[in-house]
Amino acid sequence: MRKITVKASQNYDVLIGSNILKDAGKYASGVLRSRRTMIISDDMVFPLYGAALKKSLENYGFEVAEFIFPHGEKSKCHDTLLQVYAALAENNITRSDSIFALGGGVTGDLAGFAAASFLRGIDYVQVPTSLLAQIDSSVGGKTAVDIPAGKNLVGAFKQPRLVIADTDTLSTLSDDFFIDGMGEAVKYGMIRSEELFDMISSGHIKDHIEEMIVRCVDIKREVVENDEFDKGLRMILNFGHTLGHSIEKTQNFSGLSHGKAVAVGMYLITVAAEKHGIITGNISGRLKECLQTNGLPFSVDIPAETLFSNSVNDKKRFSDDINIIICKTIGKADIVKMPVNEYHDLITL
Numbered sequence: 001m002r003k004i005t006v007k008a009s010q011n012y013d014v015l016i017g018s019n020i021l022k023d024a025g026k027y028a029s030g031v032l033r034s035r036r037t038m039i040i041s042d043d044m045v046f047p048l049y050g051a052a053l054k055k056s057l058e059n060y061g062f063e064v065a066e067f068i069f070p071h072g073e074k075s076k077c078h079d080t081l082l083q084v085y086a087a088l089a090e091n092n093i094t095r096s097d098s099i100f101a102l103g104g105g106v107t108g109d110l111a112g113f114a115a116a117s118f119l120r121g122i123d124y125v126q127v128p129t130s131l132l133a134q135i136d137s138s139v140g141g142k143t144a145v146d147i148p149a150g151k152n153l154v155g156a157f158k159q160p161r162l163v164i165a166d167t168d169t170l171s172t173l174s175d176d177f178f179i180d181g182m183g184e185a186v187k188y189g190m191i192r193s194e195e196l197f198d199m200i201s202s203g204h205i206k207d208h209i210e211e212m213i214v215r216c217v218d219i220k221r222e223v224v225e226n227d228e229f230d231k232g233l234r235m236i237l238n239f240g241h242t243l244g245h246s247i248e249k250t251q252n253f254s255g256l257s258h259g260k261a262v263a264v265g266m267y268l269i270t271v272a273a274e275k276h277g278i279i280t281g282n283i284s285g286r287l288k289e290c291l292q293t294n295g296l297p298f299s300v301d302i303p304a305e306t307l308f309s310n311s312v313n314d315k316k317r318f319s320d321d322i323n324i325i326i327c328k329t330i331g332k333a334d335i336v337k338m339p340v341n342e343y344h345d346l347i348t349l
Contacts, residue, residue: 006224038088098115135181273326
């Protein structure tokens with residue numbers, strides 16, 4: 001098992017390894033104040049891992065309640081959030097109690113936002129079971145729900161007390177879900193590590209899965225420790241996300257999944273930057289090859305004007321400007337602030 005300690009406003013460990021879910025109760029008992037908790041999970045993940053997590057917690061004296069919701073991005077909304085609040089209240093969860101988020105990115109975001117807002121904040125533990133959640137969304141404390149105007153527009157920063165990433169849970173992922181997570185993995189290589197990018201480009205990433213997860217999490221740790229609240233450096237983690245979120249919104253969150261949309265977003269913004277002379281060299285070619293090797297898309301049948309209009313309400317916008325993340329070389333990301341009208345020309349011309 002590997003341990004990475006994130007030193008943020010609340011320090012916590014990220015545990016990464018095989019067959020560690022069975023010891024979740026032991027790890028959690030050392031960081032949580034109370035022995036009353038609620039597992040929040042979806043109807044795909046809970047049948048696979050809910051019983052094991054619940055048993056482990058109960059073995060260490062936890063009283064465990066459950067809230068199960070329909071899987072999918074459409075559940076990451078205020079309707080589901082209100083149901084979570086009701087379940088927490090009905091089970092007498094107090095400010096000293098906790099939540100366990102068991103599942104992928106949707107579960108982590110939803111449960112984390114519930115933890116950030118219920119009773120003005122209670123502890124929570126992330127137990128990510130998807131590749132995307134293990135390498136990205138479970139770490140760093142961003143929590144949110146979607147609204148019709150856009151993805152993750154209502155949320156809060158809330159660091160978990162602990163992250164338990166059991167790599168064995170990835171064995172039950174479909175190829176589609178695994179590929180989706182690889183979209184975020186490619187992002188980490190592009191923004192911070194050419195060595196990681198080359199490892200991912202090799203086409204044999206499943207032979208190095210734990211090492212890849214560790215490297216991605218360590219990159220995020222470094223970025224979060226330097227900019228916990230997304231005012232500067234942390235913005236580089238949004239590479240591909242402005243257009244990626246636009247794609248998801250345009251397709252009403254029922255088309256490309258998040259990681260795949262981010263993959264397309266990374267490629268489109270890189271091609272646009274090359275076309276406009278912001279990038280010199282063939283960065284897009286190497287990126288395209290890496291995406292293809294890992295089964296990820298690089299294009300989408302959506303007009304450029306639509307992609308623009310559905311991206312200008314993204315969180316990266318500040319007044320009449322928007323911050324765009326561009327990788328001029330592989331392994332290094334730049335934050336480029338530009339007026340919205342220039343961003344329009346970048347995307348559409």
